[in-house]
Amino acid sequence: MKYHCEDTIAAISTPVGAGGIGIIRISGDLAIEKANKIFRVINKRATEKDTVARMSSHTIKYGNIIDPNTGEYIDECLLSVMKGPHSYTKEDIVEINCHGGYAVMRKILSILFKMDIRPAEPGEFTKRAFLNGRIDLSKAEAVMDIINAKTEASRKTAVMQLSGRLTKEISNIREKLRLCLAEIEVALDYPEYEMEEDTGSSAMKLLTEIQKILADLSDTFYQGRILKDGVKISIAGIPNVGKSSLLNLLSGYDRAIVTDIEGTTRDTIEESIEYDGIPIILTDTAGLRKTADLVEKIGVDRSYDAIKNSDIVIFMADISEKTRAIQSQKLLEEIKDKFENKIIITVLNKCDIEAADTAEIFSKDSVKISVKEETGIKLLLEKIKELLKIESIEGNQTVITSERHKLLLDRASNALKKAQESYSNNLPLDCISYDIWECGKFLGEITGESIEDDVMETIFSKFCLGK
Ligand SMILES: Nc1nc2c(ncn2[C@@H]2O[C@H](COP(=O)(O)OP(=O)(O)OP(=O)(O)O)[C@@H](O)[C@H]2O)c(=O)[nH]1
Numbered sequence: 098m099k100y101h102c103e104d105t106i107a108a109i110s111t112p113v114g115a116g117g118i119g120i121i122r123i124s125g126d127l128a129i130e131k132a133n134k135i136f137r138v139i140n141k142r143a144t145e146k147d148t149v150a151r152m153s154s155h156t157i158k159y160g161n162i163i164d165p166n167t168g169e170y171i172d173e174c175l176l177s178v179m180k181g182p183h184s185y186t187k188e189d190i191v192e193i194n195c196h197g198g199y200a201v202m203r204k205i206l207s208i209l210f211k212m213d214i215r216p217a218e219p220g221e222f223t224k225r226a227f228l229n230g231r232i233d234l235s236k237a238e239a240v241m242d243i244i245n246a247k248t249e250a251s252r253k254t255a256v257m258q259l260s261g262r263l264t265k266e267i268s269n270i271r272e273k274l275r276l277c278l279a280e281i282e283v284a285l286d287y288p289e290y291e292m293e294e295d296t297g298s299s300a301m302k303l304l305t306e307i308q309k310i311l312a313d314l315s316d317t318f319y320q321g322r323i324l325k326d327g328v329k330i331s332i333a334g335i336p337n338v339g340k341s342s343l344l345n346l347l348s349g350y351d352r353a354i355v356t357d358i359e360g361t362t363r364d365t366i367e368e369s370i371e372y373d374g375i376p377i378i379l380t381d382t383a384g385l386r387k388t389a390d391l392v393e394k395i396g397v398d399r400s401y402d403a404i405k406n407s408d409i410v411i412f413m414a415d416i417s418e419k420t421r422a423i424q425s426q427k428l429l430e431e432i433k434d435k436f437e438n439k440i441i442i443t444v445l446n447k448c449d450i451e452a453a454d455t456a457e458i459f460s461k462d463s464v465k466i467s468v469k470e471e472t473g474i475k476l477l478l479e480k481i482k483e484l485l486k487i488e489s490i491e492g493n494q495t496v497i498t499s500e501r502h503k504l505l506l507d508r509a510s511n512a513l514k515k516a517q518e519s520y521s522n523n524l525p526l527d528c529i530s531y532d533i534w535e536c537g538k539f540l541g542e543i544t545g546e547s548i549e550d551d552v553m554e555t556i557f558s559k560f561c562l563g564k
């Protein structure tokens with residue numbers, strides 16, 4: 098596929114702000130011709146032939162950027178040329194490595210924009226790479242994930258997608274569906290050979306297999322999302338049990354106010370941390386209790402919202418006093434009832450001053466810790482990791498991290514379910530063909546082989562400028 102775009106585009110590809118170097122990327126038919134007009138090679142032995150227009154592909158030269166209209170010297174830089182189709186977009190690309198000041202880069206861009214080059218839209222370089230057939234859509238999405246990856250685990254999953262593992266898996270399934278459709282067609286075209294029954298039953302066997310693959314892939318989304326965006330964990334409990342102290346310990350600084358006064362925390366406090374490559378979004382909450390204080394009441398409502406929105410709840414109890422521990426146990430039961438399917442880890446804090454027979458009030462799988470003495474914390478973090486089942490997906494399994502992919506996998510799977518229902522209701526094979534075709538179409542939307550323009554525009558509009 099070669100998509101030809103008349104426009105030559107340019108953008109700053111490095112982050113906005115002061116930096117040692119900044120990169121301006123130009124892509125399109127005019128990239129070399131226009132860069133030639135603004136660049137003068139600096140070299141003792143430079144001749145008139147030393148121009149951008151004569152540079153070989155994948156070479157770099159040192160020189161000055163000059164405004165061709167005024168002759169003004171703008172900056173010194175390194176300029177590289179990558180000729181299409183051997184470039185990121187498959188078009189001619191020129192990259193200017195100038196000094197990373199915002200004013201310098203804006204000035205160079207403004208000169209380019211006066212020369213039939215237009216500003217690139219967000220993600221437009223990658224969109225061209227996709228439209229020109231260099232990468233498929235799921236790989237283009239992975240490029241964005243790599244840019245946004247903040248932890249080792251999210252980087253790994255994005256690289257896995259960029260390496261084409263998901264693409265390969267989807268292509269294999271689509272190929273199987275294509276063969277299946279071809280067999281059905283033959284059976285329908287030659288009724289005299291009476292192949293319909295055999296073809297139908299072998300198609301159903303295949304569809305069951307594919308459905309299982311699709312379901313397994315779709316099921317990896319929970320872990321994939323966590324690896325990409327982080328797991329949301331809230332710390333809840335009655336006042337004064339040490340919730341904010343735990344947040345401070347895990348985030349490594351005094352993020353929240355800690356006092357021995359009940360009701361110190363009034364609002365939810367969020368902090369991002371990382372454990373063993375897993376991104377965690379930790380929320381400390383106001384202690385849960387009935388209160389007449391209006392502000393505290395709002396805080397308590399927010400605590401319940403935080404519990405509702407989290408993947409895991411650390412329910413913290415204080416085992417230094419039996420009556421307070423009993424109070425905590427009651428609240429824990431209430432929370433379990435209210436949030437039925439929530440993963441809750443019971444954490445028993447202040448075990449450094451544990452009161453006799455208090456820990457026994459809680460179930461055996463509770464984690465005993467002391468924030469003060471920093472004991473039991475690793476155990477707690479390991480327990481979280483165990484619950485997320487991250488280890489099992491870090492091996493060879495393909496993991497999906499995009500909601501769009503999950504939705505399409507589920508739709509593809511539903512299409513197969515319809516095909517199976519039609520078959521059990523003795524509907525003719527051509528009805529089944531349609532559902533199989535539809536399944537392939539949904540899968541094709543993941544890789545971008547079958548995709549509507551507006552969907553594509555939405556995907557690329559989420560990209561950052563200059564990529
Ligand atoms: N002995 C002991 N004291 C602790 C421990 N963890 C916290 N504390 C103390 O318990 C008191 C309450 O701690 P916080 O972290 O403010 O408790 P909280 O649950 O956030 O309280 P609220 O914000 O009021 O809901 C403080 O005096 C802490 O120093 C611990 O492991 N051992």
Ligand SMILES: [Mg+2]
Nearest residue numbers: 340341361362
């Ligand atoms: Mg607190």
